[in-house]
Amino acid sequence: MAISFYKYQGTGNDFVMVDNRKLAFPASDESFIKRLCDRRIGIGADGLILLQDHADYDFEMVYFNADGRLGSMCGNGARCTVRFARALGVIEDVACFLAADGEHQASVERDLIQxxxxxxxxxxxxxEDYFLNTGSPHYIRFVDDVENLDVYEEGRAIRYNDRFKAEGTNVNFVQRLSDSEVFVRTYERGVEDETLSCGTGVTAAALVAGMxxxxxxxxxxxxxxxxEVAFEQVDEGFKSIYLIGPAKQVFTGSVSL
Incomplete structure (x- = not known):
């Protein structure tokens, strides 16, 4: 049996997307999902996402890390899922969907997903660092030269320190470029390496910069x-938080079970 898949990317964060509305995908097979995400022996991706029906929402997004395990919220993955849902005709220009951390709304505006x-x-x-949860846990460290930082080694050291090694955390290194822009690089748990972009990490970094x-x-x-990240700061934290950016289909294919 073969299953069709779609490859999507949002600012370089790439995902294998599967229309699982008929529940045909073997979602409990961690080794299969891990193999599909492997860049040498599989399709290659930072994660795998199932789009599924839900009685109370336009759809449900089920996200798996590249290690095959169920993941927490993925911001770039969610933007890609919204684009995928629109391509499938599940939604038009607005969506209300369920993810690992609860309900989300989104809108499609030409090339951008808000x-x-x-x-x-x-x-x-x-x-001097910060820790917060934007649907996934994120450690934030501000640095002077993020471009030349060894994100893998420094991120891994924090992710596997005594506090975080059990549950894991994503680690973001942030450089302030101007009064309105930051540069973020992220070590992601589950991928256990740097990714080209991390939506929940970008969000976390922007919120701390706002603070x-x-x-x-x-x-x-x-x-x-x-x-781009927009938000309102309130006494107890942040509300009206929006992650805005592109999400695109890269290619389609099929894979045998």
Whole structure:
């Protein structure tokens, strides 16, 4: 039996997308999902996403990390899923869907997908660094020269330190480029390497930058392209958070089970 798949990317964060409305995909087979995401023996992706029917929403997004395990919220993956849903005719220009961290709304505006993220309550300061959850856990460290940083080694050291090694965390290194723009590079748990972009990480970095004085919206440069994060800061955290950027289909294919 063969299953059709679609490859999508959002600022270089790439995903294998499967229309699983008939529930034919073997979602419990971690080794199969891991193989599909492998860049040498599979399709190659930072993660795999199933689009499924849901009685109360336009669709449900089920996200798996590249290691084959169920993942938490993925911002770039969600934007790609919205684009995928539109291509399938599941939605038109607006969507209300279910993800790992609950309900999300999104809109399609030409090349851009505007995704509403959940509210963030509380940012923990750890020395000069920060920790918060934007649907996935994120560690934020500001640096002077992010372009020449060894993100793999430094990110891995934080991800596997005594505090985070059990559950894991994503690690973001952030450089302020101007009063309105930051440059973010991310080590992602589940991928266990740097990715070209991370939507929840970009969001986390922008929120901390806002907490430190930058004004919304904040432009974010990543290795895979440019995003924008808009938000409102309130006493207990942040609300009306939007992750805005492109999401595109790369190619389609089929794979045997």
């Amino acid at each position: 995704l509403k993220m959940n509210e963030v309550k509380g940012v923990e300061q750890i020395g 430190l004085g930058m004004q919304s919206p904040i432009k974010v440069k990543t290795l895979g392209g440019n995003l």
